[in-house]
Amino acid sequence: MREENKVYFKKLKMVRGKTQMRRIENATSRQVTFSKRRNGLLKKAFELSVLCDAEVALVIFSPRGKLYEFASSSMDGTIERYKNHVKEVQTESSTSVEDVQHLKQETASMEKKIEVLELSKRKLLGEGLGSSSIEELQEIENQLERSICIIRAQKMQVYNEQIEELRAKEKWLATQNAMLNKKCLVQTKEMIEERRANLQTVNFGESSDVETELFIGLPEKRFRQDRPK
CATH class of the missing domain: 3.40.1810.10 (Transcription factor, MADS-box)
Structure with missing residues (x-):
């Protein structure tokens, strides 16, 4: 129990x-x-x-x-602290929401701009022109002509810059060539003078082999004596 x-x-x-x-x-x-x-x-x-x-x-x-x-x-102090905290949280929340909305709007705007640019790019390449009006086609043609003018101007500028560079290079090469020619002339002159000095030395050596014997009488007798009998 x-x-x-x-x-x-x-x-x-x-x-x-x-x-x-x-x-x-x-x-x-x-x-x-x-x-x-x-x-x-x-x-x-x-x-x-x-x-x-x-x-x-x-x-x-x-x-x-x-x-x-x-x-x-303190009850009043704690309640005031709570109110301030709630305000800060609400402000941060509203700010974050506004930032998100702003970013969404910017994203949508950028997407639309990208679509417009892509469409314009295709039309400039000659694609997707079937739905274009006469005014749009005329505007595309004018835009292409302006682009061609800009490209040609840039092309001429590049050509002129290259020509200036080549002229400067040509001038530098001419200066270098003149310096080399001058140096070559100096070296050639030095070689010629050196050869002349060598020839004078050789001639002087040959002239030193002349007979130095003393003979009395006329030269004819000397030549007669030198003749073999």
């Missing part, structure tokens, strides 16, 4: 432990539950502020409109 009573009370305790989250219909039970849970909530708020060094403000109005509150520092 005792065992059965233990099982019964255990089941009863388990049933009581599961509180359904809905309004308590009985007024007396509702008031008792409010008092108990209110005190427990105020106690938890106090413990949270002390244990965690948190700024806590708790405001409770009973079903009859009676106020119960708890503040770890």
Whole structure:
């Protein structure tokens, strides 16, 4: 019998432990539950502020409109801090939303511009002209002519720049050629003078082989004596 009573009370305790989250219909039970849970909530708020060094403000109005509150520092200061925080969050949220909207508008505008440029590019290349009017075709032709004029002007400018570069290079080469010719003439002159000096030295050596014997009498006798008998 005792065992059965233990099982019964255990089941009863388990049933009581599961509180359904809905309004308590009985007024007396509702008031008792409010008092108990209110005190427990105020106690938890106090413990949270002390244990965690948190700024806590708790405001409770009973079903009859009676106020119960708890503040770890100052209720007015905490409420003002809460209002400022809400304003900052709302401002940041609205700013971010405006930024997103602005970016979306810019993206859509850029997409339209890209489409227009792509269409214009195809028409300039001679593609997709079937739906173009006479005025559009005339405008495309004028644009191409203006582009050709600009291209030709740029082409002539490039040609003139290349010609100037070639002229400057030609002038530099002419200067270098003149310097080389001058250097060549100097070297040639030095070689000629050196050869002349060598020839004079050789001639002087040959002239030194002349006989230096002394003869008395007329030259005819000398030549006669030199003739073989």
